[in-house]
Amino acid sequence: MERKDDGVCELVVPEDAREDFDGADTVRFAIDESTVADSTATEQLTLSSPLFDWTVARLQQMGNVVHAAPTGQPVSVRQLTSRLFDAYTVEDGNVRLGGCTLEDQPLLRYTYRIRSMSNQTGCRLAHVYASPEGRPFDDSLLSALRVDDLAPIEGKPPRVSGEDTRRWAATGKERAPIVSHDERAELLVVTVVWCKYFHCKLLFEINETRADLSFDGWAQLLVDRGIEPPPFQCPDTGRRSYRLLVMDDGRITVPEAIAACEQSGRQVLESDLVTCAASGQRVLPEFLQKCPVSEDRVLPSAMVTCPTCRQNVSPSCLTGDRCQACRTMTTIRADDPRMARVLGEHPRLDRWSRWRLAETDSSYILTATSMLRGLLLVLDKESLEATHLATGSRFGRRWVEVPREQRAEYLS
Ligand SMILES: [Zn+2]
Structure with a gap:
């Protein structure tokens, strides 16, 4: 197709296609109506003009x-x-x-x-x-x-x-x-x-x-x-950024994923930090201890000692002078395997009766009575060694610790 100077285009129809164009060898056409007006041999190309119809017919054949x-x-x-x-x-x-x-x-x-x-x-x-x-x-x-x-x-x-x-x-x-x-x-x-x-x-x-x-x-x-x-997504923390860097341990991450351990000051991935259940500090797990009663992870400095069983526990499980374990002691029979183990290890305890027990992650807390006296005993669950021994009146809750050198009178 050739565009002429006067705005008219000329299509030279290939020989094998002339049949589709009513035998025409050339078609002159223009888009602009005024250009067409000057020449009767020029077709105004529209969506219903012959050239358009021929072209469509040819396309459909193809x-x-x-x-x-x-x-x-x-x-x-x-x-x-x-x-x-x-x-x-x-x-x-x-x-x-x-x-x-x-x-x-x-x-x-x-x-x-x-x-x-x-x-x-x-x-x-x-x-x-x-x-x-x-x-x-x-x-x-x-x-x-x-x-x-x-x-x-x-x-x-x-x-x-x-x-x-x-x-x-x-x-x-x-x-x-x-x-x-x-x-x-x-x-x-x-x-x-x-x-x-x-x-x-x-x-x-x-x-x-x-x-x-x-x-x-x-x-x-x-x-x-x-x-x-x-953005790149840190695989450990899920944080996203277009800035990437590498940690000392070789993990690639983003700056938004890095936080300081509030105990050591070390820059680590925030997903490596654990929240102290008592203080809310974000620290590396190695700085936390597990509370034996609640199993909360707590900084040692934030732990409190239960006045009754003398275990270090999370402040959240202490009410008054008793921790959650000391408040939930239940009666235990002498033939309970745990009691049998304790009595096997410490036969002298046999003269005490009305045993009650609470079990924590690390200890057995036991109470018993004999005549008018009461006994409070805290044993390491694994070794059955006493970590605390106290006596008191049968009806009160005031306990007096038995000095270490006198423990043998009660135990073994
Ligand atoms: Zn306690």
Whole structure:
């Protein structure tokens, strides 16, 4: 096709196609009405003019499926890399591509000529877009993919089977736009628009350590900043950032994931810290002790001593002069295996009766009576060694510790 100076275009019809063009060897046409007025041999090209009809007929003979791609879309991985790399700052390290592929993904554009039945010159074109699976496309995505500026694909289109092509062409009726009662929609052509979609894997390297991040999306959107590479997510803490660094132990993380241990001051991952149940301090686990009663993890300095059993416990389980264990003693029979073990180890305890017991993570707390006296005994659960021994009156709760050198009178 040739454009002449006066605004008229001239189409030289190939010999083998002349039959489709009513035998014409050249067609002169113009889009502008005033240009046409000067020359009767020039056709004004409209949606219902002969040239348009001939062209559509010819297209339909060819199977009415054509392949095209947005003009100027990114076609090489190199066009994406700066957008990928610039997003990240890697302290003392670098980011590079672990892999990136660009694939052509089809979206289908169905083009209809909509004729008005009452007005023969009233014609318009309508495009309907759908995925090959028939899902509609969001208008903003279509404009971001620049589907309004297409160029036909020269040569072989991306890999597609004849069966797919036939199926896509056949669904034209289902996709037809809704028109008013005196209009008819006629499918002219199905354009397969091939848009570049990328899959990439970024590698972050600091010293000997590596971390990676995969993501994918439309190449055009990445280049146009319609999408951003995702922030790196610290695998231990879940914190996200575009800044990466490495810990002393070789773990790659982000600054937002780092916190100071409130006991040692060491900079560690916040997920490595544990909260002291009593003080609320965030510290490394090695600084905490487990409360034998509540099993809370507590700083030793925040523990309190139960005035009754003399165990160090979390303040939360102490009420008055008794911890949770001392408050929940229950009667125990002499043939209970735990009692049998205690009596086996300390036969002299046999003269006491009305045994009650509470069990903590580390100890047995026992009370018993004999005549008018009461006994309070705390034993290490494993060794059955006494950690505390006290006596008192049978009915009171005032206990007087038995000096260590007198314990043998009660035990063994
Ligand atoms: Zn206690």
